[in-house]
Amino acid sequence: xxxxxxxxxxxxxxxxxxxxxxxxxxxxxxxxxxxxxxxxxxxxxxxxxxxxxxxxxxxxxxxxxxxxxxxxxxxxxxxxxxxxxxxxxxxxxxxxxxxxxxxxxxxxxxxxxxxxxxxxxxxxxxxxxxxxxxxxxxxxxxxxxxxxxxxxxxxxxxxxxxx
Amino acid sequence: xxxxxxxxxxxxxxxxxxxxxxxxxxxxxxxxxxxxxxxxxxxxxxxxxxxxxxxxxxxxxxxxxxxxxxxxxxxxxxxxxxxxxxxxxxxxxxxxxxxxxxxxxxxxxxxxxxxxxxxxxxxxxxxxxxxxxxxxxxxxxxxxxxxxxxxxxxxxxxxxxxxxxxxxxxxxxxxxxxxxxxxxxxxxxxxxxxxxxxxxxxxxxxxxxxxxxxxxxxxxxxxxxxxxxxxxxxxxxxxxxxxxxxxxxxxxxxxxxxxxxxxxxxxxxxxxxxxxxxxxxxxxxxxxxxxxxxxxxxx
Numbered sequence: 344x345x346x347x348x349x350x351x352x353x354x355x356x357x358x359x360x361x362x363x364x365x366x367x368x369x370x371x372x373x374x375x376x377x378x379x380x381x382x383x384x385x386x387x388x389x390x391x392x393x394x395x396x397x398x399x400x401x402x403x404x405x406x407x408x409x410x411x412x413x414x415x416x417x418x419x420x421x422x423x424x425x426x427x428x429x430x431x432x433x434x435x436x437x438x439x440x441x442x443x444x445x446x447x448x449x450x451x452x453x454x455x456x457x458x459x460x461x462x463x464x465x466x467x468x469x470x471x472x473x474x475x476x477x478x479x480x481x482x483x484x485x486x487x488x489x490x491x492x493x494x495x496x497x498x499x500x501x502x503x504x505x506x
Numbered sequence: 507x508x509x510x511x512x513x514x515x516x517x518x519x520x521x522x523x524x525x526x527x528x529x530x531x532x533x534x535x536x537x538x539x540x541x542x543x544x545x546x547x548x549x550x551x552x553x554x555x556x557x558x559x560x561x562x563x564x565x566x567x568x569x570x571x572x573x574x575x576x577x578x579x580x581x582x583x584x585x586x587x588x589x590x591x592x593x594x595x596x597x598x599x600x601x602x603x604x605x606x607x608x609x610x611x612x613x614x615x616x617x618x619x620x621x622x623x624x625x626x627x628x629x630x631x632x633x634x635x636x637x638x639x640x641x642x643x644x645x646x647x648x649x650x651x652x653x654x655x656x657x658x659x660x661x662x663x664x665x666x667x668x669x670x671x672x673x674x675x676x677x678x679x680x681x682x683x684x685x686x687x688x689x690x691x692x693x694x695x696x697x698x699x700x701x702x703x704x705x706x707x708x709x710x711x712x713x714x715x716x717x718x719x720x721x722x723x724x725x726x727x728x729x730x731x732x733x734x735x736x737x738x739x740x741x742x743x744x745x746x747x748x749x750x751x752x753x754x755x756x757x758x759x760x761x762x763x764x765x766x767x768x769x770x771x772x773x774x775x776x777x778x779x780x781x782x783x784x785x786x787x788x789x790x791x792x793x794x795x796x797x798x799x800x801x802x803x804x805x
Contacts, residue, residue: 443530450526472520
């Protein structure tokens, strides 16, 4: 049983790890944290494999785990960021480690523009537009209602455009 | 139909971002290995929770604990601090009876003495008078210049101490210490008559154990005398039967006389019935009499 489980998770990792990592990366804007959170996502998926009900795709399930972990992480990190900014008046311009992760020149502008907007707007754009999830799946991942997904996205697009 | 936005971010470029981010393959494999090492570790050790890299629960628990401890310390500090500001405040906050607090703290003269000695002033005597006015007297030893130099400082310190205790009934008198010559007993020539001769051979002093009244009367005296609002001019007691007699400056015709009388009585009762004092008194019956200026009982 556990072998089967491991195989399945390994399979999922091969298919989705990059997508999960980039999603988290776009949220936390720090490669090392994104990698750690991806690690945690798959470990959690392994541990709670039995509670996966198969009423959505495994990708949606993995993304909701990743989303919850990221939100917890951001919530935890917020006060320290606030302090850092207040005392050092420094914006976290975490550069990506070039040899590990690369973003093509013409998309880099978009990547940084996404970094400027509000968390809720960012994640709805990332899930709907970049990852191509359906409204239903996005609602499941964020545990929002479908109409909230729709209206937030509607508001988010013009703001991204402005940046 | 594709939507194009003025600044060039369209659905297509958003979709392309996914492919434009490239993750190093070796790094991806390494992470996979790490995940499965951790998973296997968990399986073999049967631990409840494998080591998550970003542990959230534990930290927030520690944090919660830190915050609550900090909050507790701050609150406790405020609580104690407010008690330092004024004993009346401490009284309100902690419900420790006012007299009980003085009993627990040092007598006021000792406190002034210690404080001034600590500051290095050369103080001759410190005294307190209740008649005709309530005065605290501090005399400074040394030369005139020295007296002039430190007079103001001493006054300030003593006033500060009185204020910190909330004693407002005293006026302060700082003066220069004048050493009195030794008292000389002038004995008239006794040779005139040789009938009487006195030979003092031994003096016997009967040291008696301080009775129960003395142990607490000083506290009552200090507490009542030191505040203007109580209008107390004299405090006395008799030991058998135990009676506390308080004389006030209020006239019995004054409409507030009775209230003051009962207030003083209840203060003393509260003090005497407190745990500490009742253990000294050992349930001895006592009476409290509060008199007005014209010697009428007002309680």
